[in-house]
Amino acid sequence: MPRYRVKYSKEGPARYSSHLDMVRAFDRSTRRAGLPVAFSEGFNPHPKFSFASPLPVGIGGGDEYMDMELTRAIAPEELAERLEANMQEGYRVIAVKEIPQGSPALMSLISRAAYRATAPLPLDYAQAELSSAVQNILNFKEIMVTREIKGRRKEIDIRPGLFSLTGRIKEHILEINMELLIGSSGNVRPTEILWEMSRSGGIPLLPEDFRVQRTALYANGPSGPVSLWEV
Incomplete structure (x- = not known):
């Protein structure tokens, strides 16, 4: 499945949201954008997102990263545009690029x-x-x-x-x-x-x-x- 790296910022009121709140915000945004996000298997499937490093509550981020998997390929520019149009206040999508399958996890880098x-x-x-x-x-x-x-x-x-x-x-x-x-x-x-x-x-x-x-x-x-x- 195609894998993408999303560069984003978390500022303003979003600074006071927890990491779990942020994961939910991305989940809602991808659903609203109609993106074909891949989900894990099992009794409690969740979207295949992985984040670089959680920000403490109250600290903003201007150069943050998350990886996501989709079930089908989408041009990175289109993915960025659709995702940005549906992000909640305080989050901004800066850029998106496709990365190879098997790339190391962000947290390990x-x-x-x-x-x-x-x-x-x-x-x-x-x-x-x-x-x-x-x-x-x-x-x-x-x-x-x-x-x-x-x-x-x-x-x-x-x-x-x-x-x-x-x-x-x-x-x-x-x-x-x-x-x-x-x-x-x-x-x-x-x-x-x-x-x-x-x-x-x-x-x-x-x-x-x-x-x-x-x-x-x-x-x-x-x-x-x-x-x-x-x-």
Whole structure:
């Protein structure tokens, strides 16, 4: 059966929907669009969708991916047009392409994600202070966080999963950009980096003061990270 990769965004009110809500939204949209979606077999058949990585509730995504299988081939441009016309508010289909059968699952490809966090600029806070705060975090040999794993609290060093961190002030907005580990080998959450910047980095803001957007998902390529779209 033909398989397609859908590149989409999840913004606005859709940011507050759960992963399960999003799966249902795509199911409704494909039904309204009359797309010949393939379903699994068994007592509880479900559409053959697979998503790259669930977004936490409240975090938007501008470069998200899902794969779907159809029972018959449709031109990618037509699929994108029909699906986009029937998506609910907050979701936008950016592009669709056909991928070979047997291609690796999206979740097995992901190695890192880029995030942008923005917040109103604190009074009298300058670029020099922000640059110093960012460098302070980058100089850390370790960043310990507490995770609950199988009912037990465990200390984890997330510093190896912080690949890049920058900050800038644009008019009255403070912006933090970061690339973090994500996928089968582990995950670093953007809120954990923002908390560390608040706690010991010198930024007078809390994680909840920021609006966070996932801006890109990457796979490991022969010469470095590449967009999932290029895989």
